[in-house]
Amino acid sequence: MDTELFAKLRKQHPLVVNYANFVTPQFVANGLNALGASPIMTLAQEEASELMTPADALVLNLGTINASDMPMVLALAKAATKLAKPIVLDPVAVGATAFRAAAAKRLLADFPIAVIRGNAGEIAFLAGIAAQAKGIDAGESATSPATIAQRCAERYNCTVVVSGKIDVVAQGHNLATVYNETPLLPAVVGSGDLLSSIIGAYAGIAEEAFDAALLGVVTLGVAGEAAASQLEATQGGTFAAVLLDTLATLDVERLNTQARYEEARRA
Amino acid sequence: MDTELFAKLRKQHPLVVNYANFVTPQFVANGLNALGASPIMTLAQEEASELMTPADALVLNLGTINASDMPMVLALAKAATKLAKPIVLDPVAVGATAFRAAAAKRLLADFPIAVIRGNAGEIAFLAGIAAQAKGIDAGESATSPATIAQRCAERYNCTVVVSGKIDVVAQGHNLATVYNETPLLPAVVGSGDLLSSIIGAYAGIAEEAFDAALLGVVTLGVAGEAAASQLEATQGGTFAAVLLDTLATLDVERLNTQARYEEARRA
Amino acid sequence: MDTELFAKLRKQHPLVVNYANFVTPQFVANGLNALGASPIMTLAQEEASELMTPADALVLNLGTINASDMPMVLALAKAATKLAKPIVLDPVAVGATAFRAAAAKRLLADFPIAVIRGNAGEIAFLAGIAAQAKGIDAGESATSPATIAQRCAERYNCTVVVSGKIDVVAQGHNLATVYNETPLLPAVVGSGDLLSSIIGAYAGIAEEAFDAALLGVVTLGVAGEAAASQLEATQGGTFAAVLLDTLATLDVERLNTQARYEEARRA
Numbered sequence: 116m117d118t119e120l121f122a123k124l125r126k127q128h129p130l131v132v133n134y135a136n137f138v139t140p141q142f143v144a145n146g147l148n149a150l151g152a153s154p155i156m157t158l159a160q161e162e163a164s165e166l167m168t169p170a171d172a173l174v175l176n177l178g179t180i181n182a183s184d185m186p187m188v189l190a191l192a193k194a195a196t197k198l199a200k201p202i203v204l205d206p207v208a209v210g211a212t213a214f215r216a217a218a219a220k221r222l223l224a225d226f227p228i229a230v231i232r233g234n235a236g237e238i239a240f241l242a243g244i245a246a247q248a249k250g251i252d253a254g255e256s257a258t259s260p261a262t263i264a265q266r267c268a269e270r271y272n273c274t275v276v277v278s279g280k281i282d283v284v285a286q287g288h289n290l291a292t293v294y295n296e297t298p299l300l301p302a303v304v305g306s307g308d309l310l311s312s313i314i315g316a317y318a319g320i321a322e323e324a325f326d327a328a329l330l331g332v333v334t335l336g337v338a339g340e341a342a343a344s345q346l347e348a349t350q351g352g353t354f355a356a357v358l359l360d361t362l363a364t365l366d367v368e369r370l371n372t373q374a375r376y377e378e379a380r381r382a
Numbered sequence: 383m384d385t386e387l388f389a390k391l392r393k394q395h396p397l398v399v400n401y402a403n404f405v406t407p408q409f410v411a412n413g414l415n416a417l418g419a420s421p422i423m424t425l426a427q428e429e430a431s432e433l434m435t436p437a438d439a440l441v442l443n444l445g446t447i448n449a450s451d452m453p454m455v456l457a458l459a460k461a462a463t464k465l466a467k468p469i470v471l472d473p474v475a476v477g478a479t480a481f482r483a484a485a486a487k488r489l490l491a492d493f494p495i496a497v498i499r500g501n502a503g504e505i506a507f508l509a510g511i512a513a514q515a516k517g518i519d520a521g522e523s524a525t526s527p528a529t530i531a532q533r534c535a536e537r538y539n540c541t542v543v544v545s546g547k548i549d550v551v552a553q554g555h556n557l558a559t560v561y562n563e564t565p566l567l568p569a570v571v572g573s574g575d576l577l578s579s580i581i582g583a584y585a586g587i588a589e590e591a592f593d594a595a596l597l598g599v600v601t602l603g604v605a606g607e608a609a610a611s612q613l614e615a616t617q618g619g620t621f622a623a624v625l626l627d628t629l630a631t632l633d634v635e636r637l638n639t640q641a642r643y644e645e646a647r648r649a
Numbered sequence: 650m651d652t653e654l655f656a657k658l659r660k661q662h663p664l665v666v667n668y669a670n671f672v673t674p675q676f677v678a679n680g681l682n683a684l685g686a687s688p689i690m691t692l693a694q695e696e697a698s699e700l701m702t703p704a705d706a707l708v709l710n711l712g713t714i715n716a717s718d719m720p721m722v723l724a725l726a727k728a729a730t731k732l733a734k735p736i737v738l739d740p741v742a743v744g745a746t747a748f749r750a751a752a753a754k755r756l757l758a759d760f761p762i763a764v765i766r767g768n769a770g771e772i773a774f775l776a777g778i779a780a781q782a783k784g785i786d787a788g789e790s791a792t793s794p795a796t797i798a799q800r801c802a803e804r805y806n807c808t809v810v811v812s813g814k815i816d817v818v819a820q821g822h823n824l825a826t827v828y829n830e831t832p833l834l835p836a837v838v839g840s841g842d843l844l845s846s847i848i849g850a851y852a853g854i855a856e857e858a859f860d861a862a863l864l865g866v867v868t869l870g871v872a873g874e875a876a877a878s879q880l881e882a883t884q885g886g887t888f889a890a891v892l893l894d895t896l897a898t899l900d901v902e903r904l905n906t907q908a909r910y911e912e913a914r915r916a
Contacts, residue, residue, distance in 0.1 A: 138423050144838040149885055154838070155742065156672050158715040162746035169745075181425040182451065183717065208422065211436075212429035215910040302630070304411040304421070351416055352626025359886025363504040365835070405674040405690050448692040450717065475689065478703075479696035569897070571678040572686070618683055618891025 116333060116374060117326040117365045120317050125151040127170035129319040131312055132157065134188050136178025136207065139305030144357065146309040152316035163190035167198055171319025174312045178207035180218050192226045193345040201229035201318040205311035210240035210260025223271050229324040231267060232311045235260050236290035242267035246347050261290060274324040276314065278307055283333045286325040288381035299342035302351030310335045333374045338362050340373065383600060383641060384593040385634045387584050392418040396438035396586040399424065399577055401455050403445025403474065405573030409622065413576040416629035430457035434465055438586025439602045441579045445474035447485050447571050459493040466498035468585040472578035475521025477507035490538050496591040499532060499543040499578045502527050509534035521579035528557060541591040543581065545574055549599045553592040555648035564610035569618030577602045607640065617631050650867060650908060651860040652901045654851050659685040661832055663705035663853040666673040667846055668722050670741065671714025673709040673839030676889065680843040682895040686850035697724035703730055705853025708846045712741035712751050727757060735763035735852040739845035744774035757805050763858040765801060766810040766845045769794050776801035808858040810848065816866045822915035829870025829909050831877035836870065836885030845868050867908045872896050874907065
């Protein structure tokens, strides 16, 4: 795990352009801000290129994707690709509707997506594995998260994060499993959206997308556990605020001592 | 009051499709999530039918209704009607503009709305009773909330909730008055939106819309009072988070012991 | 400083129509509500005139301005102008893209904007002074905030607020500098948006836009300091809620005793 990236984020404040869903944008922006990144959200196709020029990364969240936003999403992805800025894709509820599936698959076909992050159901769908999905965040599959992540990573030749009680990060022959977790993270609508954007912030300053994804997962997991340790397991409302407080005080030492993960890399 | 519905919600996690206003969607989603329901928000007309198929209910919130969203709103309502899923209508500030009035009246004319929930001013307007409205939530009338609710329920042949210091639920010859209240609920922008969506969650698993509406009002009233009991009467910011915490720990016993309401039903 | 305006706001609950960005609308609405104003947000061009008729002020926030919203923004500005209701402009990230610059400049050219509020980078850009901007809120310039504010005020013949560690309010020969501040305000995404809307609320009931702007800056500064005094300097998440609590309990005495500012007025 490359905790140097954390120090670099605190120093450089990477600018993350977000195509955000309209449900959780403030939570995502506050989370990025608390961590030390610089968020910006846009709805204007005309400014795609100018926003991506100083930006370090692009995060495309499909939570409330719709036809009239698509030209802007494509313009952002095109600008990011031209400028070689990494793109993170959060395919929210991708298996639930043909429209979402078509949007995600078009983005995956036409642009070099660096990281895909979703729950097991969403990633299984993209990987072509049968799965069940209900609502925004749920998603179960008979296949193991590691297998789902690896197949999706292979299919789209990128880094893939499967979020859940255990998080898995896969890319080529690299595989990491992160055990930091708290039931309070899924209690907050938008915690997955925030994770995708945190991965985007790291990806914007990392050499390897896999490092960005792994550190992103550990960052939210460690901060989440630290925030949860001050609360009852049912205080999801209060937790959202305390999580932001905790992201602001996170440091390399806490990341190193409290991260619980396994990592297997092969050349 | 049918508290079995509460236990059923906790077990079945009804999926509530929300056409949400853009001001309070995260609060509504977190509230539904804390209670045990499963929220999804959409802005894509193309996915209306696919989202409504697994869904248990549809909530249409007109808080920031606009012309370009109308085709999607109609597609959602059409799909819900075809699939016999209950529709809850929240006619935010309906009396303030002709556009909102036209949107609400079209929905009421073309689709079998199960529940309408609003403040006295909004419901009086729909019932054809003169009233005053200013801003989002205010709304007063010389007519009693019970009469307003009953007339509106009669006109549109549905269940109607009038929210205020006292809440009234009316449908046909049934009438309930709920006394649970706290000044902290109106201090949070979106508490009415959340109530409409909670009623939607119950309506999706109830036999009778009246039962869903009454239990919805009691649920937010009891949770609101419990949350407020930990705070000063001015802590509206903190209350929003504690309310979510409280919704997550609500149980049938608290609902039964702390509900304060009168109910009159006639065959 | 005209603290009578504060008492008047608490009594009259001015109605503020907001064209809000989609990132922070709930925080802005809750902040206005806590202070005692009455917020409404809209996305429908058709209702511009009807909403502005009972309204006291219009706030145009360009945080996520886009082409399809422009006709509505223009309709709101036109209605406000016709009805002589003050308009506050928040030119978020105006220097970052040609699209934002064109939108802001068109509004400034075509309508009598009462107050412009932004950070040093945004206001310097509008004033034609070279500056650096990155992300939403950052913005630095070699020129002093007072000079930036004065030049912008002169150019557009209005009141201008430059927000930062020190806030400056300029209009004609009037200049005020406000020293109340806390690092927790910039830690909350949307605190600038809230300030613009608070200024709008005061402007709707003030004789002079300068008085509204100065009191708005002092209001958020004093409330922010009071909220921060209960917290660690890193608790940005918790601060957002406590700030709302504090706005609700603010009174004239606290404003008078805790305001720290200098004011120079010339006839």
